[in-house]
Amino acid sequence: MVNRKIVRGRKRYSLGQVWIETVIYTLIAFVMMGLILSYAKPKIEEIQDNALLKQSTEMLKEIDSTILTMGAAGNQRTPEVTIKKGSLTIDGRVGEDKIIFEMDSKNIYSEPGRIINDGSVKVETVKKSGFNTVTLTLDYSEKYNIQFNGMEESKVISKSSTPYNLIIANSDPSSSTDKMIMNIKLG
Secondary structure, three states, rough: OOOOOOEEOOOEEHHHHHHHHHHEEEEEEEHHHHHHHHHHHHHHHHHHHHHHHHHHHHHHHHHHHHHOOOOOOEEOOOOOEEEOOOOOEEEEEOOOOOEEEEEEOOOOOEEEEEEEEEEEEEEEEEEOOOEEEEEEEEOOOOEEEEEEOOEEEEEEOOOOOOOEEEEEEEEOOOOOOOOEEEEHHHO
């Protein structure tokens, strides 16, 4: 076997030594990139969660605006709803009548343990170990009777890569409560 030497300046290096140095420098570079990513990735996820929560708040405000401007009985509108993370619950059970968006996040969206009003949306952050549960709520229990597919039931809509079309129809008021019935269906 031929022992080749590389001459750099006054020092002599063997090819094996050059390869060892290259591998060591590459490993050091990978360790440095790993350390940077271990710090940056949680921050990036936190920023993404914050953006998703802001979009979800705007989505609920759009649904609220649609319901409030529905007009007379028989009218119907179809807002588009995108859920990238979390879940949307249409709670039409008797006495509940709420639309709730819930998401687990590393981001602290509002002061933990307190309900904050953002327009008509109630925002609550509950701190748990390692993450927070953020709940955005539209409460119609005083104004409307919310139903899902014409029934007094609760429906959970989970995340999807494609948008959902909610069909919101204004029905005649309930004879027992005189509240307008907002019937929500998936289109």
